[in-house]
Amino acid sequence: MKLRESGMPEEAYWETLLDVDLILDRLGVDNTLGNVVELGCGYGTFTLPVARRISGILETLDIEPAMIERTRQRAREAGLSNIVYTHSDVTTDGFGGVPGSRDACLLFNLLHCDEPVRLLTEAARAVGQSGWVLVIHWRCDPSTPRGPALAIRPRPEQILDWAAQTGLLEPDGPVVDLPPWHYGLRLKRTVK
Numbered sequence: 577m578k579l580r581e582s583g584m585p586e587e588a589y590w591e592t593l594l595d596v597d598l599i600l601d602r603l604g605v606d607n608t609l610g611n612v613v614e615l616g617c618g619y620g621t622f623t624l625p626v627a628r629r630i631s632g633i634l635e636t637l638d639i640e641p642a643m644i645e646r647t648r649q650r651a652r653e654a655g656l657s658n659i660v661y662t663h664s665d666v667t668t669d670g671f672g673g674v675p676g677s678r679d680a681c682l683l684f685n686l687l688h689c690d691e692p693v694r695l696l697t698e699a700a701r702a703v704g705q706s707g708w709v710l711v712i713h714w715r716c717d718p719s720t721p722r723g724p725a726l727a728i729r730p731r732p733e734q735i736l737d738w739a740a741q742t743g744l745l746e747p748d749g750p751v752v753d754l755p756p757w758h759y760g761l762r763l764k765r766t767v768k
């Protein structure tokens with residue numbers, strides 16, 4: 577089942593709303609990361625830049641075949657060969673792969689979903705014991721030009737509370753400002 581309010585506007589407009597390099601710099605996405613899994617490739621807005629930065633394989637999964645096809649096309653044109661595409665529904669299939677086998681899991685613009693603690697728990701299990709779940713979301717103020725309804729849009733403190741409820745994640749540093757419209761969180765997998 578598609579996560580609630582996870583539709584997207586037209587590609588060119590979407591990509592004016594995000595400073596992708598700033599976001600990835602501030603979240604520490606670089607070649608110290610090996611294998612990474614991304615939930616929801618969308619248009620590949622983050623998929624391609626992340627694949628360029630990391631030293632391993634980026635697995636990206638999406639419920640919409642058209643999103644995977646668009647991302648695959650862009651990656652092919654860019655000559656990127658370290659991306660694996662999976663057409664799947666995270667609510668029924670989880671993140672797939674071997675639990676604990678990734679250095680990071682990306683949850684970008686998705687934690688307004690119905691079961692955020694479950695999603696964060698599965699994301700935590702997808703990464704190894706020294707891995708990170710990296711989150712970005714829309715700021716909770718009405719001036720943002722897009723984003724899910726404010727009634728379901730989580731504040732950073734809410735996400736930190738959900739992360740604590742998993743028993744598997746703890747904050748790694750303060751809330752990150754990601755202008756113009758987002759904030760980010762680095763959540764570290766706790767050793768259990």
Ligand SMILES: C[S@@+](CC[C@H](N)C(=O)[O-])C[C@H]1O[C@@H](n2cnc3c(N)ncnc32)[C@H](O)[C@@H]1O
Pocket residue numbers: 577578579581582583584615616617618619620621622637638639640643664665666667684685686
């Ligand atoms: C709001 S977009 C975010 C895309 C990308 N993370 C970004 O920030 O540019 C959400 C994406 O998640 C995908 N999606 C929604 N529900 C899903 C599900 N249950 N399983 C896998 N992908 C899903 C949508 O098809 C869409 O491409």
